[in-house]
Amino acid sequence: MDLKFADAAKVSDDERAAVDGLLGPAGTGWEGGTERTDEDLRWARGGAAARDRRDLLLPALHAVNDRVGWLSEGALDYICRRLTVPPAEAYGVATFYSMFSVKPRASKVLHVCTDLACAARGGSTALAEGLGPDVAVQPSPCLGLCERAPAALLLQAGAPSRGSAPPAPRGSAPDPAPQSPAGLGVPGGAEYYATAVIAPAGVEAVVSAVNAPQHAPDEPPAAAAVPQAGDPGLVLLKRVGLVDPTSLDDYRANGGYAALRRAFAIGPAAVIREVTDAGLLGRGGAAFPTGRKWQATASQPDHPHYLVCNADESEPGTFKDRVLMEGDPYALIEAMTIAGYAIGAHQGYLYLRGEYPRALERLGNAIARARARGLLGEDVLGQGYAFDIEIRRGAGAYICGEETAIFNSIEGYRGEPRSKPPFPVEKGLFGKPTAVNNVETLVNVLPILTGRAEETKLFCLSGNVGRPGVYELPFGATLRELIELAGPPGAMRAVLLGGAAGSFVRPDELDITLTFEGTRAAGTTLGSGVVLVLGDTVELPRILLRIAEFFRDESCGQCVPCRVGTVRQEEALHRIKDRTGADAADDIVLLREVGRAMRDASICGLGQTAWNAVESAIDRLGAYE
Ligand SMILES: Cc1cc2nc3c(=O)[nH]c(=O)nc-3n(C[C@H](O)[C@H](O)[C@H](O)COP(=O)(O)O)c2cc1C
Numbered sequence: 001m002d003l004k005f006a007d008a009a010k011v012s013d014d015e016r017a018a019v020d021g022l023l024g025p026a027g028t029g030w031e032g033g034t035e036r037t038d039e040d041l042r043w044a045r046g047g048a049a050a051r052d053r054r055d056l057l058l059p060a061l062h063a064v065n066d067r068v069g070w071l072s073e074g075a076l077d078y079i080c081r082r083l084t085v086p087p088a089e090a091y092g093v094a095t096f097y098s099m100f101s102v103k104p105r106a107s108k109v110l111h112v113c114t115d116l117a118c119a120a121r122g123g124s125t126a127l128a129e130g131l132g133p134d135v136a137v138q139p140s141p142c143l144g145l146c147e148r149a150p151a152a153l154l155l156q157a158g159a160p161s162r163g164s165a166p167p168a169p170r171g172s173a174p175d176p177a178p179q180s181p182a183g184l185g186v187p188g189g190a191e192y193y194a195t196a197v198i199a200p201a202g203v204e205a206v207v208s209a210v211n212a213p214q215h216a217p218d219e220p221p222a223a224a225a226v227p228q229a230g231d232p233g234l235v236l237l238k239r240v241g242l243v244d245p246t247s248l249d250d251y252r253a254n255g256g257y258a259a260l261r262r263a264f265a266i267g268p269a270a271v272i273r274e275v276t277d278a279g280l281l282g283r284g285g286a287a288f289p290t291g292r293k294w295q296a297t298a299s300q301p302d303h304p305h306y307l308v309c310n311a312d313e314s315e316p317g318t319f320k321d322r323v324l325m326e327g328d329p330y331a332l333i334e335a336m337t338i339a340g341y342a343i344g345a346h347q348g349y350l351y352l353r354g355e356y357p358r359a360l361e362r363l364g365n366a367i368a369r370a371r372a373r374g375l376l377g378e379d380v381l382g383q384g385y386a387f388d389i390e391i392r393r394g395a396g397a398y399i400c401g402e403e404t405a406i407f408n409s410i411e412g413y414r415g416e417p418r419s420k421p422p423f424p425v426e427k428g429l430f431g432k433p434t435a436v437n438n439v440e441t442l443v444n445v446l447p448i449l450t451g452r453a454e455e456t457k458l459f460c461l462s463g464n465v466g467r468p469g470v471y472e473l474p475f476g477a478t479l480r481e482l483i484e485l486a487g488p489p490g491a492m493r494a495v496l497l498g499g500a501a502g503s504f505v506r507p508d509e510l511d512i513t514l515t516f517e518g519t520r521a522a523g524t525t526l527g528s529g530v531v532l533v534l535g536d537t538v539e540l541p542r543i544l545l546r547i548a549e550f551f552r553d554e555s556c557g558q559c560v561p562c563r564v565g566t567v568r569q570e571e572a573l574h575r576i577k578d579r580t581g582a583d584a585a586d587d588i589v590l591l592r593e594v595g596r597a598m599r600d601a602s603i604c605g606l607g608q609t610a611w612n613a614v615e616s617a618i619d620r621l622g623a624y625e
């Protein structure tokens, strides 16, 4: 690809329409318009205005990819002109994400999950054999549909979306809210591509979805992923299956917005105090105290402050945030409003992984309806507080869940983590004080403010269990109790706790207490709540290879220990996949050395944890002995 400004005329009508649909028509020749205008004589001004919109680069790439299916040189060139982004940088961004292609490809792309939970249930690209040249088949890391494994996701560019008008709220006139994803204020549209989630993905289901994604059977309700649905002990999942996730009235009738009212009644400092006193720890994996994070952000003199909700959920085996967002989307919108109020932010970004079409639709609908009813916008609940939320779609990059990579991704740069310090609370999104919180963390704030004392944790059960799904248990339950609920396999080989970045435990270690401290004391981690149960027929070396492949693929490549270490780790695991004992000994020594270097010298958590699971398999499970 020629990385320089070329003749903007090479952009096709469809590509131009996709970009203009997001940015508005080009006003000047400077921006890629066909006519030169007086504005063109003021280059400096035009350029600055365009550069201020750099954060629309990712949405612009989505807009073209949705409509045309790939990003041509002409389209990239036109986007670069409109946003004044150097072409080499835009190319670097476009090629960073697995959902984009800079080469022509079929308009239908089938993402087939080949990750741990799906592989354990027969998921493989063999499902898509013989589909023909009209479909590009792309092996995918975890699609977050583990309870219905094996899973696949079909995206068809340029096709009308399902026209998913939400039903009118029960017992009330419809809100004056937009009725389709087209009008939901998600930059980058999402209205020009059709999606079909296929899970479980059998050959027949795949073929019929590929033939007509708009007519693929509806997904089961979010509550189908919650085996405990309806249990009176649920706190975070209590509304999933009970409320109509499209209806604001239903949400309010079931306790919705009581927490925000209380927040306004007690003021931001008291909100932070209550969250701190409750001892809430972040659920995104690092278990950082949320109250401290909010206090540190709120106290920064620099303004504006931002809130970022991390809904990138890409840790293999994690799907709890998806179930919350699909089943109780208003809860997240209310919780974000409270968090924004507490830290003094007026703008929140909800960074949602690109592979969650139903969550996108539900959250877009919830935001639009909340805005129409004065629960977002200039004067929330008539309290003189302004707050709004914008959804940003990820595009297939696990690393963008890292809290500083998310900033770069939103700002229109490659999703590469930043060195810390400075920490996000000082210099985060757009260089301003920012609190980043996980979906589950935020939803926890609602029961804290409404007086529900018992703290619970969500767990994602998958693999060889009878009832995979999201489970909610009070802190302090044991791993054995959790697995009993989900229906353990007859004979168990191991349990992977915390996902690919977590570690394995043995069947004789199931009395581990499921708290952050309990798992730490046992030399493992709760991480993002993954509990992948592996029966005794599983081929451990293949699972380890898949984990290593995942990290090699998802490493952003920015720092040497991780970029090179993840490759060396995968190579060594390939060499010993059929070896044991003395035959594997040299490579195990090498793995330990490489693992230590990655842990000690990588910039971010990806490299620092890329060796955890392999190390635990060697040391705890005796893999390769
Ligand atoms: C490679 C990597 C991926 C991550 N992915 C996610 C993610 O998908 N969702 C999430 O909430 N946190 C993720 N995190 C953790 C975030 O960096 C951050 O700690 C978290 O969003 C903070 O929110 P919390 O305090 O509410 O947990 C990831 C971290 C790393 C290193």
Ligand code: SF4
Pocket (backbone or CB within 6 Å): 399, 416, 417, 554, 555, 556, 557, 558, 559, 560, 562, 563, 602, 603, 604, 605, 606, 607, 608
């Ligand atoms: S540790 Fe890996 S993912 Fe993180 S910055 Fe370095 S290369 Fe990128």
